[in-house]
Amino acid sequence: MKLLLFTFLLLFSLYSTGQTVVPFDSLNWVFVGKVTQETVQGKAGIRLTEGSIYLKDSTFKNGVLEFDMMLTQGRYFPGVGFRVQDKANFESVYLRPHQRGNPDALQYMPVFSGQESWQLYYGDGYSAAVTYSLNEWVHIKIAVRDSQAEVYIGNPNEPALVIHQLKRDDKPGQISLSNDSPIITHFANFQYIKADRPPIAGKFKAEPAPQPGTILNWQVSKTFDETLLAPSYTIPQTLANQLTWSNLTAENSGKLNLSRISKLGKNSNTVFTKLTVVSDKQQIKKLQLGFSDRAKVYVNGRLVYAGQDEFGSRDYRFLGTMGYFDEVYLDLKKGPNELWIAISENFGGWGLQGIIADQTGLIIKP
Template identity: 65%
Template sequence: MKLILLAFGLLVSHFAIAQTIVPFDTSHWTFTGKIEPDTFKGKTGIKLSEGALYLNDSTFVNGIIEFDMTLTKSRYFPGVGFRLQNPENFEFVYLRPHQLGNPDAIQYIPIFNLQDSWQLYYGDGYSTAITYPLDEWVHIKLLVRETQAEVYVDDMSKPGLVIHRLKRTPKPGRIRLDNGAPVVTRFANFQYAKTDNPPFQGTFKPEAAPQKGTIRSWQVSNTFDEKLLDSNYSIPQDLARQLTWQTVRTENSGVINLSQISKLREGHNTIFTKLVIVSDKPQVKKLQFGFSDRVKVYVNGTLVYGGQDVFTSRDYRFLGTIGYFDEVYLDLKKGQNEVWMAVSETFGGWGIQGKLVDQNGLTITP
């Protein structure tokens, strides 16, 4: 009897969350791009390409978002944004129908200053392999609560993607349906509900602790043009004098998403990150690091390393995702040393991470 009552209670709780049905009209949405009414396989909605729809309600924080959509095999990235502060800052979940069944068939990324970040956030909690029918209606349901979310795609019995930790600070914002490609995506039956207790079904994992030796904070400069470093093997002094600095804490992974700090734009595609390392004697230490997209490493003003991880720069399958894949051996003098890393970005994620596993005899400050 207790089990029956419990099941009934869960059922009542689930259906007690009232959904607001929203028609696709200008009184409820702000439109950009190419949009027109459409009826497809028994459902009436809209066709959207090269644009987005912005729900006029700007108060969504936690709750449920549901809609139907159609997808084709084309290479494009339609999806749903939420907690949108403005068109350049929001949480984003998108589908990659050309990657059906692959580990990145669906992805979550935070958008800061209009910059993608999939090269920084990938794998468990950010992307996964799913399948769903093409050229048919597919039901999408998104559950959001504070820093956690679940995404259901076609199969409502279990989440297709469990997002363990949303990266943006939870704030009220708008909902956005997005399709920036010149390929038609249909949307129908949009509804949403605001609730602090959406009926999650997935298993959420706590954030992993930092690895040994992870550098937890850096000094970060303002932006400048990467070209200023082209013809020098040392840091140009006229550039160094123009830099301003702030101390920035990393995520537990060691990553700093530099787009949180500065906006990528023409002539402003590079940032310096800096560490001050005090050594008790002359010695060599290994610095392991990851970056996106390009890096130059300077020790005490002299260039000692350069690397490139731009998307497809190594072969057509190379994604340019960040990780502790590179290392440099720091020739440290006794006393104070400065390690500067110039990080330049094209697209896909602007970030840096580093760790010094052996810190014996060192004092490290950002």
Template identity: 45%
Template sequence: MNTIRKIRKYFLATLLFIVLLVGCGYSQDSSQALPSSNNQESVQAVASTSGTVIPFDSNKWEFNAKTSTIQEFLGKKSLLLEEGTATIKNANFTDGIIEYDIVLPNGPGFLGTMFRMEDHKNFEELYIRSTRSGLPDAVQYNPIHNDVLSWQLFSSRQEPFTATAKFNVGEWTHVKIAVLGKNAEIYVQEMEKPALFVDLKREVKPGDIGLIAIQDSAPGYFANFSYTTTKPTLKGSPKETPAVTPGTVKSWLVSNTFSEKLLDGKYLLSNQEQKQLTWKKLPSYPSGVTNLAIVAEPTPEKDTVFAKVTIVSDKEQFKTLDFGFCNRVKVYLNGQKIYGGNDDFFSRDYRFMGTLGYFDQVYLPLKKGKNEVWLAVSSGFPTNGWGLQAKIDDLTGISFEK
């Protein structure tokens, strides 16, 4: 009996010791698991880096669209967006990653992302064309200046800012955009390799971010929107800046805006008319492409500017000027009209896009000394690009005045 009591006491003592030992260990583990205030900051930082989903019913969003309704769609709480924008207010986004899911419509849809938004007239934009899956222009980079689209300027061989991407309309497709400095890359469904790597054309500045369904676009559904402001590692790499082709016009003097109608029937520009204009210098990109919207904002009433360059010739001679324009042009040499052209969107047939390129020529009868070449470039509405480029391959006996 005494032996049994001793065994019970020993067993209880041992059990108590084990309980105390485990309790101490648990207490130590728990104290390590519960974060201090510093650890809480660390946890929040990790959450931000991983891209916290921002629900569309959050007060962070601002909607400006024909349709912007929150609803369940294909198993996800989503935003139906039609002809307009959804913007994250005060995002202060310069570099980082933007991600979301999208259902592209079975119709002509132009849906995508805005970032580094200065306002609703000035921002970077990347979008997807819903009817172009697997084709070279499925994805488009489209920098916006002064509320002017620019895809006509950036669809050419000189500025190849379109790319192939494969997706299924009517199904959820994942999209990721990584932005760092002057570069960005967009991933569509395939997350290992970017569909498009671009050299961004706007100035690097922080701004808002958001989603867009471009005007006249079929609506789309968005879900699981998130972003980070941590500098990402880009998988692509910028191409070496190509050397400027000799003879390319590297900069233009651009006038204030005026109505294209003022030039109707006008074959000579008077000195008085020329003196009434004010001018800004606008550099071209290395390709020669020049985006007029950087320095001017067209309106239906004032849709035209002059872009001028001075050629110095050592004698009387003819030179061939190769050029391109968006969307309409009148060319004047030393105040006299020598050419007119129209490359409006669909102006020739339903397939004509009006993209910029060296598709036109004019023969310049130069006098000895200074010669002023003026191009009156009209934007057209809706404006899908407003710009020009020009070059003279044979520079014998001439130079461009700087």
């Protein structure tokens, strides 16, 4: 054990000597928002509000990035992005100062097409309870290696969050620091190193195999306005005739992150997902369903279920997180059945997951 610890510390010291220290200036960064050069508690850095800064180097894939951060009291979400492809597609880690010590004080979140996804990704490997100081400097370190990463808050020897699997492709990109709130956040002492195999100390877990009956392959329609579905109890034929479709594969958990191929907009907040379920006889099968934010389930064109699991829909504490919270009993005829599920989104994560545990007598295909 001592030998392993010594080896890790030796490797880390070697990596540290090769770090690039980057001053907060326009030669190295692109500034978007309100950025002011300041020295606070003896450290020269920046005050950032309502914006982000982007490192001009766009080749960071694996390595270690570090900086100091000073947070203040309030409800806001300052953080860091890495492997940034553009302003709408990147990996992110952010803090919730108002939730210090709670299970979601620290959050990893992939961003696709500008869409947040914290309602889909939470718990082990995505969020963590950590307590950090306010109004004084806290050191942040993030180590990234292929599909894994770990986040250190204050303590340099023990990761506060181990990210078992990053959700975006491991393409090189920029690094960003962000604070979209008017509440002040300070940053100082930014440095990073690019390395194929940076040392990581966390206990990483392999992605579990899918539960029996998990539906992994879906067809997903182009986006449309949710209002086109109301108040009919059937799928509007005019809408159905206009749809085009793409195939999308779910994660092993069954999570289908619709933002991977769908861009949320004011008049484009809904998609249909669909399957063909071929039954060898007339029978009823249970569908375990998770979604964010709202769902309408149609069997052979007729509405059989409608539900909402959006932020605050159950009670004032419900965050709208997605899980297998709902069940629908599908009345299937003999032969092919069309299962269409409309998923509508407000914010926080656009997703679906489904399990038909008992698939006796069924053939399911997208």
